[in-house]
Amino acid sequence: MLPLTRRPPSRIRSFQRGPVPCSLATFMAATPRPWYRSPALWFALPGLIFLLWGWVFSMQRVANLNFEIGGYSGLIQNEGSAAGATWREAPRSHITPARTFDFKLLPRSPRASTEWFPLPYYLSNRTTSSSRPWHQLEIPYWLLVLVYLGVWQLPWLARYHRQRRIARSLAIVPADAMKPADGAGPD
Structure with a gap:
């Protein structure tokens, strides 16, 4: 041999x-571990499970968090397979330092949409001459899961390219x- x-x-x-x-140790360092032993898998898996749970939960119940901080009031909402946020700017004369929070968990209306893959959207009345402009942003869970999976692949891709570089240098x-x-x- x-x-x-x-x-x-x-x-x-x-x-x-x-x-x-x-040396054998240098050679063994370049051999890949199985995918199920990767720390990237075990650190990111709880986040993926949380997103999938939120997606299913949003199809059954409505969760709202209303808040007012300084001159802004807002609503963070989990409903209809989308996570959304709505916020309003107070007129300059009505800015107060008050902070209030209100959380509500409600059953979903039977007439509500049962669409699992809605489109994302952003609405605003900032371009109109309104005394209190508002903004609304909704991001569907399917898009959140796709972005999360894409970001999750970055450590694996970096490791793959690092191992290829090591294997090339060992030749x-x-x-x-x-x-x-x-x-x-x-x-």
Whole structure:
């Protein structure tokens, strides 16, 4: 059996005689672990379960959080397979430092939409001359789950590219293939 060796980097190849031995530990560090042993899986899985639970929960109940902070009043809502936020700016003359919070959990109306894949939207009356402009943003759960899964893949992609780079730098070859050609390199 031929010993495991690796090619030296090209910029220092002329200063070394023959192949550089590769230890078993270095070789084993470049072999990938199974997907189920990845920390990226176990750290991100609770977030995915929470998003899926929120999606199913929003189809059965309505959760509202009303708040007023300073000059803003708002509503964060979980209803109809979408997470939404609505906020209003108070007129400059009515700004108060009061803070109030109100949480409500209500059953969903039987006449409410049962659409599982609604489109995202943003509404605002800021362009009109209103005394109290408001904004409404709703992001459906299917889009939140897709974005979360995409961000979840980033650590795995980074690890994959890192392992490919390590494997390329190790370039396992037989020891006979590393003998310098005649006249190449110092004697």
